[in-house]
Amino acid sequence: MSYRVRFVEPTLHYQRLKTELDSTMQDVLAKGDLINRSQLREFEQNLAAFVGTEYAVGLNSGFHALHLACIAAGVGPGDEVIVPAHTFVASVSAIVLVGATPVLVDSGEDFNMDADACERAITPRTRAVMPVHLNGRLCDMGRVMALAEKHNLIVIEDAAQALGATYKGKMAGSFGFAGCFSFYPFKALGAFGDAGALVTNDEKVATMATRLRYNGEDRETGEYHYHGFTCLLDNLQAAVLDVKLRHFPRWLARRQQVAARYRAGLADIPELRLPHFEGDEYHDTFQNYVVRAARRDELATYLDEHGVEVLVQWRKPMWEHDGLNLGKHHLSGVEAICREVVSLPMNAEISDESVDYVIQTVRRFYGR
Ligand SMILES: Cc1ncc(COP(=O)(O)O)c(C=O)c1O
Structure with a gap:
């Protein structure tokens, strides 16, 4: 593809x-x-x-x-x-x-x-x-x-x-x-x-x-x-x-811009929860832009079919991989994350035009 x-x-x-x-x-x-x-x-x-x-x-x-x-x-x-x-x-x-x-x-709202x-x-x-x-x-x-x-x-x-x-x-x-x-x-x-x-x-x-x-x-x-x-x-x-370390601060600034653009374009969609969390004491670098989405699997497939490469990490909790021998757990925060998350394209090289295309495609999926 x-x-x-x-x-x-x-x-x-x-x-x-x-x-x-x-x-x-x-x-x-x-x-x-x-x-x-x-x-x-x-x-x-x-x-x-x-x-x-x-x-x-x-x-x-x-x-x-x-x-x-x-x-x-x-x-x-x-x-x-x-x-x-x-x-x-x-x-x-x-x-x-x-x-x-x-x-x-378990993990909280901020993952x-x-x-x-x-x-x-x-x-x-x-x-x-x-x-x-x-x-x-x-x-x-x-x-x-x-x-x-x-x-x-x-x-x-x-x-x-x-x-x-x-x-x-x-x-x-x-x-x-x-x-x-x-x-x-x-x-x-x-x-x-x-x-x-x-x-x-x-x-x-x-x-x-x-x-x-x-x-x-x-x-x-x-x-x-x-x-x-x-x-x-x-x-x-x-x-x-x-x-690369010399360029790194500039790349982090670009990631902030990309995150802000996603936020401006997607914040009004009630089926999504965006990764912008409370707390002035935090400065986030958006290594990944992970959203919680209603109908996550359908959204991921739709984006893929419309030319947007996304990542779902991780589809099942770690303890469900039998080979890891981590025993049985029930951690509702982690289980919800596994059901709901999809990561949108995020890197320092992405153009505003590409970010806008992702936003439009997500909006179209949710009928907006
Ligand atoms: C949270 C976390 N811990 C540990 C690692 C392990 O790093 P590496 O892949 O360089 O061994 C990674 C890498 O993806 C990671 O994301």
Whole structure:
């Protein structure tokens, strides 16, 4: 199917930065700077400065950032970690793969973890909480941090979808023990392949992650401190990300404009609930523009048939995937989200004309 409006625009994205990116990539390749070179360190410094943390450790995925954060936190067998059930599976897998028990909790209107549900889920075995900032909006970090302090919990932020989003002026990823980012190609800041990073203010955590990503080795002394992984952010991707990070604030501003245009064009349709939530303390970046829609499946099909590429994430709750062994749950917030949501095209490259076409197509579907 050739779409009139793509969900994301990787080709256009590349074309717009081609000169800058080509020269950066050629430079990396010509110098043979492939693994663990200066471009990686420069990107890490710039990322840490952007987020407002002391350290950033480049990794090859958001999953590995979460996994290494759990390891560095010492979370393991016998520990419970509270995590929203409505998230990408990697958040939960990171907890399971260190031998801890994920405690799935419900989500609220803004798609993020319900702080009351989080509080109710705390037991004497709760060791950590993993707030996930979905779609470029932070969780209620005032409540989460207060709960963490009261119950002595480690906070590992899954900020994979929230680079640049803030709560009370503080950046996603900078609140807790560690913040975890994904630079999967279709994230607001995306690499040309898998990539991620862990940020932290704790030097020991940064050092441990830096070793774990390189099979446990301290590269300066050659000493192996742990059994680790091969999960370093490669140099070429780091150089690409560093170029893109310079453009990132402008892209976030464009996402705001696109969201505002959707809002102006769709807000009067009672069958839709748009992702514009209350709270002046939040600054959202619209990683995704997720609407709750009456007759969601019909709307998604109609948009698809009329040349608008959309995404439904996720059609069934995570615990219903038997292979994940997450037990049986009944979380009405998450179940409603799975029934109701569809994500409209959202990227920094989309034209106003394309946004208007999406708006008109949605309006036509609802007979307006
Ligand atoms: C909320 C969330 N957590 C974790 C991840 C994992 O990141 P990656 O795909 O880079 O491993 C993603 C990526 O899509 C995500 O959206």
